[in-house]
Amino acid sequence: MRYLLQRLGFYILAFLVAVTINFFLPRMMPGDPIQSFLARLAQNGGQITPETVKALESLYGYSTSTPLWEQFFTYLQSILHGDWGMSTRFFQPVVEVLGRGMLWTLLLVGSFLLISYTLTTLGGIWVAWKRGSRFDSILTVSSVIVSSVPAVVMALMLYFVFASDLGWFPTGYAYDPALDPALTGEFIQSVLYHMALPLIAMVLLSMGNIMGMRSNMINQLGEDFIVMGWAKGITDRKVMFNYGARNAILPVITAFAMSVGGIFAGSLIIEIIFNYPGVGQVMFQGMVARDYPLIQGYLLMMTLMVLSANLIADLLLLALDPRLRTSVL
């Protein structure tokens, strides 16, 4: 248990670091939500009058009188209370804006994780078992090639060929706008249909990870206890799963925790290109409009996600790896 508490303490500290970065960054660099708002207005050919500016300044009320430390603590307090500020792009609380998008992103990323890890683990195990064969070398080379194509390009190709040109898949939205969200078969079907192409893109791009699992498995297969298993006369399949895979999966879980940040990064690109209304799309709009409260909220939210993933991974490792349990006295 001490192990767990240690990890928890570390995570809290890391979160505080993220909050601190978020606090000091805008105060160190130029940034003005009012100008960003006016920039958007100007770009759309709107009339900008001196009166508009005054009204906005009144609305956003910047104060420069309180000392920095005090400001920091009020900021920290508001973060912990769930008040992450007001988005200047959407005129809504940042938590609401991010929450709306997070729902869809979690759906996409969750399904992706499920499919991709199943595929890569099983694929990696099988391929490692069959190492030396023709199939192995073909898979190795093709996965290297597929994972080297820039994600952006792969997504663009898929979008333009399958969604735009052929029309086999929808070109945006999370579900058909004519439907109302409800737990009906029709709605669920629509959601799945709209999620399909982004999901396929993400899975294709992650195929390179098969190689990681394969290397792990191969390393394991040379270990003594595997030979012992054979000597004992246990069936091939049992050796593969109970002895080989169980050990090889440990670094995979650790790798998963470390890669969560990267997965959300990947989903951001996918969402932008496929016009999927997840948190990545929201972020992109916020970035273009330089909506600093939103961008900072995104950093905090992502940090929270990564920390949670790490925590879950720690718990899983604790459950799967008896060595960790006994080493903690």
Next chain:
Amino acid sequence: MKSSKLAAIAVSVAMAATAANAEDTPNLKILSEFSTGWVHNFNPWIGGRQSIDMIYEPLVIFNQIDSLKPHFWLAESYSMSEDLKILTVNLRKGVKWSDGEAFNADDVVFTFTYPSQHPEIDTAGVSGKVERVEKVDEHTVKLHLKTPNAFAPYDLIGVNSRIVPEHIWAGVDNPARQANKQPVGTGPFTEIQRFTPQVYIQCKNPHYWNPALALKCVEFPQIGNNDTALEMMAKGETDWNGIFIPDVDRTFAEKNEHNKYWFPSTDGVRITMNFQTKNEGAREAFESVSFRRAFNLAMDRDAMMMIGAYGYVSGDNPATNLPKVLWNWRDKDADKLWSELYRYDIKAAKAELAKGGFNDLDGDGYVETPSGKELTFKIQVPSGWTDWVNNAAIAAEGLRLAGINANVVTPEAAAYAKNWENGDFDATFGGGSLQSSSWKFYDYTLHSRYAKTSQWWSTSMTNYVSPELDDYIEKMGMAATEDQQRLLSKKIEMHLAENVIQVPLYYNGVWYSYNDSRFTGFYNAENPKAHPAPWSSINRLVHLMDIKPRV
């Protein structure tokens, strides 16, 4: 018995028929605002959807294509007093709010006084212009202005004067935070039939006053970016669009025979030199008229219009860069002077430079200032505004050909604007500004009180301070008759043509396109009745009255 049965059948058939008709009229699908998901907010002042202009109407709509001609809306007429301090407005009779209440002078008085108590919603700046509001009778209101100004009506009772119902908003303490989900207005589409993050539909106001309205509902599909919008537009799925389309013939018009477009000119794009720049060499150069003339002669405007703007736009900007809607204020003599400079002639540019004493002393191919200082400066343009970035690059190319060492920098938009506040830039590639009247345009872009203020497209683009110009502008605001106003505007135009203060390039376009397979009556080059884009406010209410479903 029989007759009543017949009557019943007749009624049900009639109802079925009307029901069928109601079903048949499709929703008018409009693309004008980007969003990642609609938020249900119809606040009339700040934070609401742009379509609140179809709920809360103005007193007068000034035509933004045709010399600001008035379309009387909630007002029937207006007049200014002799001393230019009292604006009398006569209201339309028989107008009702969508909840059945009568519209009258109380609502107008309320609309003009409420923002003074709540400065955060005063986006129209009413509190700075209006001293007090006087209700004369149920349908007449007098606005007493703080400063006399002949052009006040354009500013005060135009599209920014969204009239709100007093009986709803009186007593509301925190107006900026109200989501106003079920709005009450006088406008054509006040009933919110459906609202989801991906689409929302506004339907007809049952008590609407204007009989010309033939539409039932307007629909706003959510679009996140240009690509998604283009996807829908090309397939002809939307009816009325205000989105920029690259290569419009290939990507839009050729895809569907009913896809059409028209890009009338709006505000003028220009490069401005900062007369108060800290860059010494540049400052000396900017102060030389020959240099400014050479600058204008080095601009390949045709290339800019063809490449950066896809050939959609036109030029012929006057020296003051008046937007096209205000061209009736152009001056013949000023234009004649100006036409010598508004062209691309590198040889002439070089000649001007030589005349001004700019010579290449160190042989690097670029001239130094007459006093021998090094001359190099940067033109700033917002990163991400691709067509402008490309055209700024073309401008820099032209300057370098003429021997002037100019470069382009692309700060992001907020930083670009921030630079104006401190006069921290050499030159800016920017817009020309759209204002409610010619006087306001001159005042905003030329009067010295806007120098170094970071107001978009104002005098802070040039920081050019001239007491002579200030005097002309102030007098023009006080001139009661149009003839007197024109005497002064002519002086302003001549001053700019002679002194060549800025570098007007071409006009921005109004990115208006439509699909007329389901509706007719759309404005186009043959029928240029008013500003056609479905952009909020401006003239879209006028356009809406002319759009009819195809039968």
Next chain:
Amino acid sequence: MNTVLTTSWFRLKEFFLNNPKAAIGIVLVLGVCILCFFAPLFTDYLPNARIARPHEAPSAEHILGTTRMGRDVWSQVIYGGRISILVGLVAGIFVMFMAMVVGISAGYFGGIVDNILSFLTNVVMVIPSLPLMLVLASYLDQVSPLVIAIIIGATSWPFGARVIRAQTLSIRNRDFIHAAEVMGESKKRMVFFEVMPNMLAILGSSFISTVIYAIMTEATLEFIGLGDPLSVTWGVMLYNAQQTSAIRIGAWWEILAPSMALASLAIGLALINFSIDEISNPKLRAQKIMAKFRREQAKENKRHKAQAEGKTGSEMVGGAV
């Protein structure tokens, strides 16, 4: 002299035959680098010169067509490659430097040094890099490729540091290190001459992975619009293509060219990376060993067969006479 050259040439040839992946990888990477750094030899046009009509299809004059602004795509690709590759290298070196300093110190010195450095590593690792990069890039006024390289470098070193630390730890506990300690070798000498040489494989592999990551991330950031739109890099080419809706109007060459460049470089580097893995870990060379074994088996069989047939042939001939 002659024999030295021939033996090294021979060794090189054998190396390439035995490691086809490395061979292809090296050829790809070298090819791209030569094209980019010797660009003036391969094209007449400057990348930023407007010399043709916009969006022209590939032709004899412009083998990869032109962009919206009328610039030659081929020139843009090879000149732009310089910056993209340099960014990858700068970021890679930055990351490797940080990772090595932190990783080796933590692994070698242990104790409190290890605790502090590990904590630092973990904190930076846990803050997700893309949001951090977005935050940094959106706050900065103007983001040149160099700035992007620094941002990528500053947010990506923890992964390498962790791996290097683990490797250092495992080497540290080996016998020869203890022997050197007993012999009284100075700590500095030990780090540079005992520990590091044994880590070359992993250092090399980490470096190459980082370079691939840096190049791709730079392209992605620029594609979103965070870069400098006036610079010429592969990422900015993609950005401009997207802004001018190249695919939609059928100007596929504008997207294809930088993508092919990126992909070729990435594939080449990945193949090299993979070979390093294989060369250092024989367990992974299974199929090559098997292939070589089969090849030699086949040669043996052929020889035996030829011998057998030869005997009968000569017997027959002999017999005939």
